[in-house]
Amino acid sequence: MENVLEVKELTTQFKGKVGYLTVVDKVDFTVRKGEVMGIVGESGCGKSVTSLSILQLLDKKGKVSGGEIRFKDIDLLKQGEKELRKIRGKEISMIFQDPMTSLNPVLTIGKQIGEIIVKHEKQKGSNVKSKVVELLQLVGIPRANELFHEYPHRLSGGMKQRVMIAMAIACNPSLLIADEPTTALDVTIQAQILDLLRSLKDDMDMSILLITHDLGVVAEICDRVVVMYAGQVVETTDSRTLLRNPRHPYTTGLIESTPQQSTIGKRLKSIPGQVPTPDEYGMGCRFADRCPKAMEICNHGVPPLLMIDENTSCRCWLYKEEEHGV
Ligand code: SF4
């Protein structure tokens, strides 16, 4: 299948007190045409920084210091700000956890969505209004004509997220990056928003890169998934395999700490400890302090990311051991 996005050895650093710290460390993944690719991990694993690196929206302290990001035929890291501005919002768009940080409180909904259409699609006047109303209807907003004149604060969280989605799809992007799009919402609304994303993806022939800490969301919507831990990819596979047959001990830990039907009434496990910060990385596996399967070798060398079957790669000495009989 054709790739829309290819990320190779992406490395992003942030300026700290004593020089640069590597927050995203040689991350590799692809997003295929028409699929939902998930990036999963606890907060502080580098998921959001990875997504912000793609569109070069890092704050002043951050910089992409290595790797390649290929979107269709374009090498994004070689584009200047002017070219990137044309790509952002039109070819690749983003939605975030908190819609209020992206919605302008002093502009009406109609004006905000309309501005995007005017900017990227070069349309004017009543054409813009009818396109906005059409978009609002498409994302399931009732009374779209009335809502056109409303300000964001008048809407519920779920409705605000629908407006954000309308803005994100206004120009028919090929790739939508959604960073924790349902985390701030009630469970029932979460399910509705995921349904909406899935149906828009199918109708608009779009790909989605979905960032989440929640394996329930992965199960619901993702085709494939990358698990990130402490700035590195630790496992990549299709989401079915990931949930049924996790290979990396970190993935297993995430699954055991996710509520499921079979765990109702039982105490959930949790992964002890915390994700290390980049200045705490040692010589060995970054998960070693928290890993129930840690062995001697785990403290001495970072395990390589290995293909362990046709569609699964995993970064863990357990698999190296099995393969080579060390
Ligand atoms: Fe655990 Fe060792 Fe595998 Fe790291 S390399 S996840 S510490 S078993």
Ligand code: MG
């Ligand atoms: Mg985040």
